[in-house]
Every structure is written in C-alpha cells, then in structure tokens.
Amino acid sequence: MTLTPATFDTFGDAYVAVLRRIHDQPEYDTRGRGKDAVEVPNISFQLTDPIRRSPYLVARRTNIVFNYAEALWYLSGRDDLAMIGYYAPRLEKLSADGIRLTGTAYGPRLFAADGTDGRSQFDRVIDLLRHDPDSKRAAMLVMRPDELVDSGNPDVACTLALQFLLRDGRLHATASMRGNDALIGLLCDTFSFTMIQELAARRLGVDVGTYTHHVGSMHINVLDAARVEAILAEADRAPAPMFPCSEMPDTSPEELATVLWWEQAIRHGGTTLTVDAVARIPVSGYWRQVLLLFEAYRQIRHIGDPVTAGITAALTAGNRWLMAARWPDRIGMP
Numbered sequence: 575m576t577l578t579p580a581t582f583d584t585f586g587d588a589y590v591a592v593l594r595r596i597h598d599q600p601e602y603d604t605r606g607r608g609k610d611a612v613e614v615p616n617i618s619f620q621l622t623d624p625i626r627r628s629p630y631l632v633a634r635r636t637n638i639v640f641n642y643a644e645a646l647w648y649l650s651g652r653d654d655l656a657m658i659g660y661y662a663p664r665l666e667k668l669s670a671d672g673i674r675l676t677g678t679a680y681g682p683r684l685f686a687a688d689g690t691d692g693r694s695q696f697d698r699v700i701d702l703l704r705h706d707p708d709s710k711r712a713a714m715l716v717m718r719p720d721e722l723v724d725s726g727n728p729d730v731a732c733t734l735a736l737q738f739l740l741r742d743g744r745l746h747a748t749a750s751m752r753g754n755d756a757l758i759g760l761l762c763d764t765f766s767f768t769m770i771q772e773l774a775a776r777r778l779g780v781d782v783g784t785y786t787h788h789v790g791s792m793h794i795n796v797l798d799a800a801r802v803e804a805i806l807a808e809a810d811r812a813p814a815p816m817f818p819c820s821e822m823p824d825t826s827p828e829e830l831a832t833v834l835w836w837e838q839a840i841r842h843g844g845t846t847l848t849v850d851a852v853a854r855i856p857v858s859g860y861w862r863q864v865l866l867l868f869e870a871y872r873q874i875r876h877i878g879d880p881v882t883a884g885i886t887a888a889l890t891a892g893n894r895w896l897m898a899a900r901w902p903d904r905i906g907m908p
C-alpha cells in the first residue's frame with residue numbers, strides 16, 4: 575500500500591507522466607462550460623528538485639517569458655490585464671471588465687496586504703515559520719466562497735491553497751487545486767508555485783525542499799489531443815536535454831519592485847536594450863536574466879528581425895533553447 579504521491583526529480587518528468595496517464599487511461603469524459611475534456615480525478619505528484627521547473631520539449635513550445643512574467647505578476651500582488659495580457663493575449667477573454675483578472679490573479683490573494691493586519695498571507699506564513707518552524711498552519715488560501723455566487727463568473731480560481739512545511743531545514747510546498755488543465759495550466763501553475771516556494775525558502779534562509787501538487791480534476795481538453803500526442807511521441811523518441819539551472823538569490827521586496835519597474839519600462843519602451851545596459855540594472859544576475867528574456871520578447875513582438883545577437887548570446891543555454899523552440903525564426907542557436 576502506498577500512501578504518498580509518485581515522485582519525480584524534475585517537473586519535465588512529472589509533466590510527461592501526467593499527460594501520458596490521462597491520454598492513455600482517461601477515467602471520465604467531461605463536458606464543462608463548452609469544453610469537452612478527458613479527466614483523471616485525484617492526481618498527485620512530488621518533485622524532489624522543484625527548481626528544475628521547465629520541461630525541455632520542442633512540441634510543448636513552452637513560453638518561458640510568460641512563465642516569468644506570470645510569476646512576477648503574482649509576486650507583486652497585481653491583477654491588471656495590462657501587464658499579463660501583453661505576455662498572453664488569450665487571458666483577455668477571462669477578464670470581465672477588460673482591466674482586471676479575478677480568479678486567475680492569485681497575486682492579490684497571496685501577496686497583497688488583505689486588510690486584516692497590514693500583512694499579506696505570504697508575509698504572515700513567513701513570520702509564522704520564523705517563530706514556529708514546525709508549524710502546520712503555514713497555509714495560504716486562494717479560492718474564495720464568494721466566487722461561486724455568480725454562476726456566470728468566467729474566472730473562478732483553480733487553486734485552493736498553497737502550504738509550506740519547514741522540516742529538517744528544508745522548505746517543502748504543497749499546492750492543492752480543484753482543477754488543472756494538464757497541458758497548459760499545469761505547467762504554468764507549477765512554474766509559479768515553485769517560484770513562490772523558492773522565494774519563501776530564500777527569505778527564510780533555508781533550502782528548497784520537495785514540491786507536491788495535488789489536483790481534484792486533472793484533465794486534457796479534447797481540442798488539445800494532437801498537441802499532447804506530439805509531446806508524448808517526442809518523449810518516447812529521446813530523453814529531454816538537460817541544462818544547468820540557476821538558483822534564485824534571496825530577493826527583497828525592494829529588489830522585486832526594481833525588477834517590476836524594469837519589466838514595465840521594457841514593455842512600454844521603444845528602444846532596443848543592449849546587454850551592457852541590462853548589466854547596469856541594479857538587480858542580481860538571476861533577475862537580469864529574466865529582464866533579458868523580456869527584452870528578447872519585446873523585440874519578437876515589435877521588431878521583424880531576429881533578436882539581436884548580443885541579447886541572444888547573453889541568455890542561459892536553457893533559456894536560449896526554450897526561446898528557440900518557441901520562436902525558431904527569431905532566435906539563432908549558437
């Protein structure tokens with residue numbers, strides 16, 4: 575009898591295993607809100623190395639720029655479509671007023687002061703773990719009861735809660751979701767939640783532990799079947815490439831604000847940033863790499879030519895691989 579979830583080293587391994595399970599052995603056909611899907615209830619997995627959070631699959635065409643933008647959007651407590659819609663125009667249809675997102679915007683629920691004691695849920699669980707490291711209470715709630723009041727609500731939070739357990743000097747995290755689209759949402763949500771876990775571990779000065787993901791309804795939309803099959807075929811052909819991955823340094827709220835300031839400057843700016851200009855931005859090398867990705871994306875969106883050779887060369891090997899898989903005609907491989 576096993577009472578613990580399946581364990582994988584990297585998210586890429588877990589991702590392929592989840593897609594394969596639902597594709598090969600679906601348990602239910604569902605028809606919800608106009609989308610037909612195949613579903614396996616109660617899927618759980620655990621990652622031993624949550625920092626290796628990007629799957630290197632050509633057929634998936636992971637948008638690493640969006641992944642970082644969404645994580646930063648959460649970490650800064652924002653809900654504006656202006657920022658996140660620039661990286662993922664598909665989110666526009668989820669916004670009821672064209673200005674803000676509600677259920678999808680986990681940031682305000684986790685990282686904005688919520689009117690109780692001037693702190694955010696995130697700040698409260700960090701303070702709690704500083705004083706009571708063995709606590710079982712370091713949980714942050716996401717979905718709210720009032721989200722089901724309006725049956726026409728287009729955007730109900732899919733995440734129920736995130737929990738931290740600080741054990742033997744390692745910060746473990748558990749995400750609980752009511753529903754997860756295994757092709758798109760699973761990848762983006764795991765990316766952001768493991769970033770939140772890593773930020774919390776650095777703030778506490780402890781190591782990153784395991785990441786556990788539990789989902790009530792894990793599903794693949796029928797319209798995505800061909801993409802899933804392409805991913806499974808690629809995983810069958812050869813193991814995914816491996817790249818070194820960088821650890822997030824301890825990042826203060828002030829440094830995060832500087833990263834967000836530059837994100838907006840790049841998004842609004844009409845000028846091409848050089849690698850030297852990025853090197854002068856007063857944030858750590860880890861966050862400068864993210865700003866390089868934002869500049870590469872700005873060039874892809876606004877300029878017809880390939881991304882400048884300097885920016886391309888300054889990307890890490892893993893990021894360059896992901897960008898070239900997504901935008902093959904815009905990113906040269908070295």
Ligand SMILES: O=c1ccn([C@H]2C[C@H](O)[C@@H](COP(=O)(O)O)O2)c(=O)[nH]1
Nearest residue numbers: 606607730732753754755759760763
């Ligand atoms: O962070 C998110 C947000 C949404 N979804 C997916 C799950 C569902 O396929 C769809 C939401 O539809 P409902 O469950 O609200 O009907 O979006 C995710 O996987 N992760």
